Amino acid sequence: MELDAWITAAVEVRRRAYAPYSQFAVGAALITEEGRIFTGCNVENISFGLTICAERVALGSALAAGERRFRAITIVADTQVPVSPCGACRQVLAEFAPGLEVHLATLRGVRVRFSLAELLPRAATGILDRP
Ligand code: THU
Numbered sequence: 001m002e003l004d005a006w007i008t009a010a011v012e013v014r015r016r017a018y019a020p021y022s023q024f025a026v027g028a029a030l031i032t033e034e035g036r037i038f039t040g041c042n043v044e045n046i047s048f049g050l051t052i053c054a055e056r057v058a059l060g061s062a063l064a065a066g067e068r069r070f071r072a073i074t075i076v077a078d079t080q081v082p083v084s085p086c087g088a089c090r091q092v093l094a095e096f097a098p099g100l101e102v103h104l105a106t107l108r109g110v111r112v113r114f115s116l117a118e119l120l121p122r123a124a125t126g127i128l129d130r131p
Pocket of ligand 1: 025
């Protein structure tokens, strides 16, 4: 099943997380409309606020390869309850795919599914409107 392959990709890239400060490794697999998979892990920094989440690393990788249209993202961490993307990542993903499927999974096999519109309603409503 394709979701299994997406989760496997996220689990594999999670091993490359650079997370010496939080010790919290995250992996993400972003799926294009054509089914290509781009992965990312979190990249922390000694100046904590500069940390980049796995989701945005995956998005940057896909954009750098010329992709602009996305179907789904799968995010994996080793928690009891699946980790859901932070507000910044929700907004950045919504720029390209407001209706993205968001699949959250844990290493122990918990899986849940949302749409990005559920996680971030009204992402761009009104922005740049002029009276
Ligand atoms: N993190 C992600 O990469 N993605 C998420 O969805 C949640 C949080 C990272 C950021 C930081 O390196 C660590 O997890 C702890 O917040």
